[in-house]
Amino acid sequence: MSVLNDIDARSREIFRRLVETYLATGEPVGSRVLSHNSEIAVSAATVRNVMADLTDMGLLHAPHISAGRLPTDLGLRLFVDGLMQVGDLTPEERRAIESEARADTPESPLEAAAARLAGLTQSASLIVTQKADAPLRQIEFVRTGPGKALVVMVFEDGRVENRVINAPDDLPASALVAAGNYLNARLRGRSLGETRSSILSEIESNRAELDQLTSRLVRDGVADIAGEDNWQLIVRGRGHLLDEAAQDIERVRMLLDDLEKKRDVIELLTAARDGEGVKVFIGSENRLFSLSGSSVITAPYRDENRKIVGILGVIGPTRLNYARVVPIVDYTAEVLSRMLK
Known part of the structure; x- marks a missing residue:
């Protein structure tokens, strides 16, 4: 991303640490917190100057005059595309996802995958699947x-x-x-x-x-x-969204309302069929969830002929743990594709 070329190495590291701290805490991040990070090793005044420059670039914003800074949607996009260090799944997470392929339950593989995805990410999961066009x-x-x-x-x-x-x-x-x-x-x-x-x-x-x-x-x-309409929507884990309600009940209410607009949700997710791999939609980047300030992480799954037959994903606040959720979504799509062969 061209914006990265305009940021020196020190500013880039301060920005990365700020975003990681925000994603972990959900709170505005102040200069004093970052200056205490041994890997940055600069004064709070220097951090404040860098944060002011990043704010002028539209990557950060201050929710209150005296508060720390939060990343904007543009800042989160820069972080996800250019600075995020995607984590590896733990053996336990891999086994949990793979167990759905062997589970003997009354649920369909899609419903089981949606439930497991919601449980592992502690977010709401979404699966769009084709109706009449499935084998x-x-x-x-x-x-x-x-x-x-x-x-x-x-x-x-x-x-x-x-x-x-x-x-x-x-x-x-x-x-x-x-x-x-x-x-x-x-x-x-x-x-x-x-x-x-x-x-x-x-x-x-x-x-x-x-x-x-x-x-x-x-x-x-x-x-x-x-x-008939050729797509159907499976949603699991709405209760995880309510865990956010104590912090911002109005945002969660709007998000739950958005999820009831099934046709709009399906349109958003089916747009992710183009291209390969995981896609991340952040906040205002998508029309449907812009008001609720939500992010969606999606990946396609395929049939035995490698044809895309559906999309699965996770939705939650923009402070999702992208580095952890992205590989979970990706591997769940891979396992589900194997199940459908």
Whole structure:
């Protein structure tokens, strides 16, 4: 980052120590605290002069006239991109993340990963996953009433989804079985997005060798399922956000309100699909969470073909422990990708 080139080595070290101290304490950092750091070894007056220069550059700000300094969103971005020393996961953290791959629980792998991510980071976790475009293991049609049928979809990642669709009133039970068998033969291990056009083409050209009612059920079912919003949001660990409430209850209230805007959250996270690896969104850099002063750390996870099928991440205050959370998010995405192979 070009701003780093305008800062000498001493100022850079003072800035790095200030940000690390703030992230650890959540409090403004004064010059006296930094001058007592043996690795800086300069007077409090020198530290004050450096902090004044960094404030003029827009990297620090003072919440009160007599208080110490806090990093701005720009300052945090400079720290994360150019100065942060990313820590290694401990063996215990690695085992905790990997245990989800072996856990025999009623939760889906995605829900288990979200719960573990929230627990390890003590923050709220977010996972965005594709619905109809995820690989399917099985699909079944069940009549629920006049003109309605339930589509039960079991995905390769262990999720089970039920969708109610329109169905012909005079549909016999044999047609429901035939429709399920037809789609299972074409969808197992593949996504509806991959096969939708070929299935509809086969139905329209009468190559499916299905009777008229069964063909109509398959055509309408595929169209209804694929036409829905293709993403869903899993949120775990909201309670961790409430731990911050004693310090800033209004910020937490706004953040919880933001998390209820699922479509907006999904749009933000799916934007992280572009590119590789972990992405960090800090405070005002994202429209959705700018007012609540929150940061989001995300990473994509992939299927057996290395195709990105979802995004997972952590959300919390801008004073997140980025150096610790980034490798946790990255490794959780890696383990989840292995599970989906």
